[in-house]
Amino acid sequence: MAATRNGLAVELTDLTRVYGDVRALDGFTLHAEPGEMIALLGPSGCGKTTALRILAGLDRQTSGTVRVGGRDLDRVPANKRDMGMVFQAYSLFPHLSVLDNVAFGLRLRNVSKAERRRRAGEKLELVGLSEHADRYAHQLSGGQQQRVALARALAVEPAVLLLDEPLSALDAKVRVQLRDEIRRIQLEVGTTAVFVTHDQEEALAVADRVGVMNAGRLEQLAPPAELYTQPATPFVGEFVGLSTPLPATVRAGRVQVLGHDLEALPGSVEGAGLALVRPEALTPRPVGERTSSGTARVVSVAFLGPFSRVHCALADGTDVVCQVASSSVLGLRPGDDVALELETSAVLVVPA
């Protein structure tokens, strides 16, 4: 397999995009290393797609700069930007065979027919669809169609691969398979990639670094484990780890939360802040069992297979999320009173 030449650095700096009175991007900065896979994660409407479209040249920023490989792309049209794109909708050409779909971008670049077939065949092999080269889109499953779309994006050997919610239309099992495959292929061909998703697990699983967006800005850019254990803001803690932010005060490195006296993790603020309590650290227990914590009322219990997620309300109405082994919450019902046991020796406290 001929490897793609290496990916290029991507630098989006201080991007603003204003639509009427909406600031879709508001001082958005993101720098990716050559060959790096960045996941852009955030809630609906935070500006992920806008950032990707501006990088691709499909939209133009109100202010700020886009550089790839050190070159300012301001005057470079989308079709000269050396990027491949995969969208949520597979958008294959229905009248072209799988092979011709993959070769399409090469035809636009005046690559000879023999060379087009060779390179398209190579990319089909990469996504495991060599046997389906002569089929048409309607003869493929959704997952297969998205593989073809991926092969098509890679056929021109782009310096940067852009993926906008590429797995959202697929069912859960295919999603995970294709997610892992996208990552394998991206590492193999060495292209820089930006993967837009609103799914935390997907972002953490696929990326070298995850950028969390909120209201048109980047809140934090960090490797998955760091993002999870050291969220820079309450928003990141809640969005990525489903952490519950609880008002707390740190004194000499100690913090009181839910009746527990805990160590404040390195990076915590001194004084008043918000303790980010992770769901896996909280267990609802029957009231009356020996526990040092306060009580809460069960709001909902969601069975998720090996574990369940239990939402509880504290006396002041604060919503708290617990994630526990399903076997330990059998019989728990909405409306039950429980004691919340905090099973950790340390929490992170961020500025309020």
Ligand code: ATP
């Ligand atoms: P989603 O996950 O729902 O696709 P997103 O994070 O990708 O969301 P964007 O599509 O980038 O968000 O949109 C960011 C904001 O800009 C939203 O408030 C959106 O309504 C607005 N917006 C995007 N495109 C336009 C447009 N062409 N005209 C007006 N407003 C727009």
